[in-house]
Amino acid sequence: MFQINQHYTELQGSYLFSRIASKVRAYEAEHPEEEIIRLGIGDVTLPLAPAVIKALHAAVDEMAVKETFRGYAPDLGYEFLRAAIRDHDYKSRGADIEIDEIFISDGAKSDTGNIGDIFSASCRAAICDPVYPVYLDSNVMDGRAGSYLPETGRYSNILYMPCTEENGFIPQIPSEKADMIYLCFPNNPTGMTISKEELQKWVDYALENGSVILYDAAYEAYIRDENAVHTIYECEGADRCAIEFRSFSKNAGFTGTRLGFTVVPKKLKCGDISLNALWARRHGTKFNGTAYIIQRAGEAVYSEEGQRQTKEQVDYYMKNASLILEGLKEAGYTAYGGVNAPYIWLKTPDEMTSWEFFDSLLWKAHVVGTPGSGFGPCGEHFFRLTAFGSLEDTQRAMERIRNFSC
Amino acid sequence: MFQINQHYTELQGSYLFSRIASKVRAYEAEHPEEEIIRLGIGDVTLPLAPAVIKALHAAVDEMAVKETFRGYAPDLGYEFLRAAIRDHDYKSRGADIEIDEIFISDGAKSDTGNIGDIFSASCRAAICDPVYPVYLDSNVMDGRAGSYLPETGRYSNILYMPCTEENGFIPQIPSEKADMIYLCFPNNPTGMTISKEELQKWVDYALENGSVILYDAAYEAYIRDENAVHTIYECEGADRCAIEFRSFSKNAGFTGTRLGFTVVPKKLKCGDISLNALWARRHGTKFNGTAYIIQRAGEAVYSEEGQRQTKEQVDYYMKNASLILEGLKEAGYTAYGGVNAPYIWLKTPDEMTSWEFFDSLLWKAHVVGTPGSGFGPCGEHFFRLTAFGSLEDTQRAMERIRNFSC
Numbered sequence: 134m135f136q137i138n139q140h141y142t143e144l145q146g147s148y149l150f151s152r153i154a155s156k157v158r159a160y161e162a163e164h165p166e167e168e169i170i171r172l173g174i175g176d177v178t179l180p181l182a183p184a185v186i187k188a189l190h191a192a193v194d195e196m197a198v199k200e201t202f203r204g205y206a207p208d209l210g211y212e213f214l215r216a217a218i219r220d221h222d223y224k225s226r227g228a229d230i231e232i233d234e235i236f237i238s239d240g241a242k243s244d245t246g247n248i249g250d251i252f253s254a255s256c257r258a259a260i261c262d263p264v265y266p267v268y269l270d271s272n273v274m275d276g277r278a279g280s281y282l283p284e285t286g287r288y289s290n291i292l293y294m295p296c297t298e299e300n301g302f303i304p305q306i307p308s309e310k311a312d313m314i315y316l317c318f319p320n321n322p323t324g325m326t327i328s329k330e331e332l333q334k335w336v337d338y339a340l341e342n343g344s345v346i347l348y349d350a351a352y353e354a355y356i357r358d359e360n361a362v363h364t365i366y367e368c369e370g371a372d373r374c375a376i377e378f379r380s381f382s383k384n385a386g387f388t389g390t391r392l393g394f395t396v397v398p399k400k401l402k403c404g405d406i407s408l409n410a411l412w413a414r415r416h417g418t419k420f421n422g423t424a425y426i427i428q429r430a431g432e433a434v435y436s437e438e439g440q441r442q443t444k445e446q447v448d449y450y451m452k453n454a455s456l457i458l459e460g461l462k463e464a465g466y467t468a469y470g471g472v473n474a475p476y477i478w479l480k481t482p483d484e485m486t487s488w489e490f491f492d493s494l495l496w497k498a499h500v501v502g503t504p505g506s507g508f509g510p511c512g513e514h515f516f517r518l519t520a521f522g523s524l525e526d527t528q529r530a531m532e533r534i535r536n537f538s539c
Numbered sequence: 540m541f542q543i544n545q546h547y548t549e550l551q552g553s554y555l556f557s558r559i560a561s562k563v564r565a566y567e568a569e570h571p572e573e574e575i576i577r578l579g580i581g582d583v584t585l586p587l588a589p590a591v592i593k594a595l596h597a598a599v600d601e602m603a604v605k606e607t608f609r610g611y612a613p614d615l616g617y618e619f620l621r622a623a624i625r626d627h628d629y630k631s632r633g634a635d636i637e638i639d640e641i642f643i644s645d646g647a648k649s650d651t652g653n654i655g656d657i658f659s660a661s662c663r664a665a666i667c668d669p670v671y672p673v674y675l676d677s678n679v680m681d682g683r684a685g686s687y688l689p690e691t692g693r694y695s696n697i698l699y700m701p702c703t704e705e706n707g708f709i710p711q712i713p714s715e716k717a718d719m720i721y722l723c724f725p726n727n728p729t730g731m732t733i734s735k736e737e738l739q740k741w742v743d744y745a746l747e748n749g750s751v752i753l754y755d756a757a758y759e760a761y762i763r764d765e766n767a768v769h770t771i772y773e774c775e776g777a778d779r780c781a782i783e784f785r786s787f788s789k790n791a792g793f794t795g796t797r798l799g800f801t802v803v804p805k806k807l808k809c810g811d812i813s814l815n816a817l818w819a820r821r822h823g824t825k826f827n828g829t830a831y832i833i834q835r836a837g838e839a840v841y842s843e844e845g846q847r848q849t850k851e852q853v854d855y856y857m858k859n860a861s862l863i864l865e866g867l868k869e870a871g872y873t874a875y876g877g878v879n880a881p882y883i884w885l886k887t888p889d890e891m892t893s894w895e896f897f898d899s900l901l902w903k904a905h906v907v908g909t910p911g912s913g914f915g916p917c918g919e920h921f922f923r924l925t926a927f928g929s930l931e932d933t934q935r936a937m938e939r940i941r942n943f944s945c
Contacts, residue, residue: 134749135718136659137809141817176610186603189832190596196796197592203795204582239645239797239827246825250680253542270824274656312541343540389609389831390602391645403543411547418676419652421645425795426595427830 140276149507170530172518173503177386182442188433192426206422210237214428217435228366240393241351241380249275251411259292259311263508268315286510295511317349322508322517323478324470329362339374346375354384354447356473372398385434385443392431450475453527454520460531475520498537500530546682555913576936578924579909583792588848594839598832612828616643620834623841634772646799647757647786655681657817665698665717669914674721692916701917723755728914728923729884730876735768745780752781760790760853762879778804791840791849798837856881859933860926866937881926904943906936
């Protein structure tokens with residue numbers, strides 16, 4: 134009899150968003166007349182930029198004609214896109230990344246989920262709390278997490294790195310040895326980011342201890358602080374200890390268009406074995422490239438027009454972020470994030486639990502957000518609002534929040 | 540120190556296509572004036588059908604406008620596409636597959652490569668020889684293959700199922716117990732297919748022995764025989780023992796557009812655990828959907844126009860297949876396939892090795908094909924030609940092959 138991967142049985146239900154949806158439905162059933170504003174979603178709402186649309190149409194036309202039709206893409210992605218990435222995202226920041234270190238994919242979720250494939254199941258993974266669930270769940274699937282302990286809401290073999298108000302939501306370097314360290318800056322869900330000096334400490338730790346850093350920079354386009362680090366390869370030695378994940382989802386609205394990339398430097402090795410070669414083999418065996426038309430759309434993001442237009446979109450969302458952050462502060466809340474990220478992480482008043490605050494906000498202000506406890510135990514007493522709604526909805530939601538009392 | 544997945548070190552080099560390329564380059568360097576015809580590739584050459592192009596443009600336009608813009612797709616894929624698949628590919632053949640058993644993906648290579656995630660590393664995998672390399676390599680990566688034995692060209696823990704002239708290239712049911720059985724019909728590389736009666740025997744074996752069949756039907760559109768089976772779910776009980784993989788790459792020319800799907804029936808269980816739920820969790824954790832515009836392109840394949848146009852493309856390739864098969868027979872070769880598949884599997888004359896025949900064909904007829912031994916030890920003394928070239932090239936290549944003597 135075939136057997137399943139038993140590690141899957143250790144996965145906990147992913148009830149966060151379905152629980153939110155069912156609570157919203159219950160409210161709507163009782164109040165069909167009331168309009169709910171959603172500031173809970175992590176999905177973009179602005180349409181694709183005109184330069185991207187133009188590139189998509191042009192590429193579709195190429196696919197219609199025998200002479201310009203494209204079949205299987207090169208394993209690592211088309212050079213036109215990888216060269217644009219190298220120049221705009223790395224050379225421009227002094228990071229010496231070559232195009233054969235850049236792997237085009239269908240998005241950062243696939244890559245952050247699949248990267249575990251190339252590491253031993255015996256590696257100890259260090260993960261922030263609160264955290265984007267993919268890092269944790271994919272390690273559970275790979276057998277690195279151990280058993281789930283209901284009393285703590287944690288897995289026995291994961292090295293959790295609390296991100297709390299006390300440490301400014303920047304995790305402390307673990308005192309126990311960590312083999313694989315997941316970091317995400319600007320952070321989802323806390324909206325906080327890290328300076329180059331702080332990140333350099335992690336790189337130094339990794340180099341000293343033989344750890345690999347899995348660095349998710351999906352929200353890089355939202356950085357406003359001059360001191361914040363855009364790519365981990367700005368740090369000295371990171372090309373010997375870090376893999377970086379990037380996405381087009383939030384900087385160019387590609388959540389439904391699917392494009393991302395992963396950087397695996399050739400200098401990153403385990404003994405004699407190059408992780409770049411391992412990932413190339415994984416990429417070539419279990420993936421068959423991203424659609425040509427989507428890669429052309431990605432190239433258009435790097436054009437002069439594309440850069441201007443997508444920056445306007447990011448600015449639009451960041452105006453929402455400011456409105457939320459300032460509105461919350463005016464209303465007497467303690468709130469974080471929202472300066473270098475589209476996420477605002479507010480502290481619930483009066484020690485309300487995240488879900489108590491969720492219910493109160495839904496029933497009294499008709500605004501939906503995301504309970505922080507859904508991202509891990511250290512998210513308890515926090516609540517995430519996102520800047521991806523429309524300006525009008527965001528303004529109206531903040532008006533309601535200002536006038537509401539839990 | 541972090542450690543890599545040691546199973547990767549058991550992988551053998553994937554030198555087949557790079558060795559072909561370097562031999563072709565060497566020939567071209569010596570004979571720059573000679574034009575080479577390539578019948579080795581498994582990639583399509585006809586442009587996307589007009590109905591698909593039209594749907595792509597329309598979907599791109601939707602992405603340009605706030606009101607019709609689409610962000611994250613539903614985890615399993617859009618219902619419009621899953622409903623079209625259910626009706627056209629399953630209901631029409633009497634197979635009772637529901638839309639929540641259909642998972643839209645970016646292609647069958649990803650799915651056949653990733654499916655191992657949900658099975659235990661202790662499962663015994665049965666794999667045909669010769670074989671599409673992904674089944675084997677992904678099992679090596681997952682740790683199911685054991686050690687590579689250079690003297691046999693095989694892995695210690697894989698149950699190989701020879702597909703030879705003697706058994707008509709239909710593998711025999713294993714005498715040892717197999718947990719996971721990979722079958723691909725119509726077959727790449729042999730071009731042979733299977734009848735419903737024959738496939739039913741595999742389903743019966745799987746049900747009796749608690750095996751799961753991983754059935755790759757990527758070339759289903761090429762079937763011409765009335766007796767050949769289009770989906771494994773035509774067989775009684777297959778919904779309790781089989782997962783089926785499908786692709787838009789060859790039936791609609793999507794090799795560079797990327798779309799496929801996998802069927803995991805809800806009745807397929809390991810004890811109480813539904814494999815549908817496991818794959819849904821894997822899909823939701825390590826994948827984030829296929830681009831909206833690509834799913835609309837897939838829907839267009841199922842429209843009346845799309846069906847007519849893509850069938851014309853398949854017919855075009857199958858005319859090439861006939862030309863190759865008949866031409867080879869006229870020239871005195873023994874050849875298989877080419878009737879229900881775009882692949883022709885010819886026996887090398889005079890017991891030449893696959894690579895000797897490759898060299899001879901390249902140097903004397905200036906035609907490139909694929910050595911059968913590259914697909915496994917039982918592919919030795921065979922050679923694959925593909926029908927995906929242009930009609931003109933195929934005619935000219937066959938003219939050359941008819942006039943050539945090894």
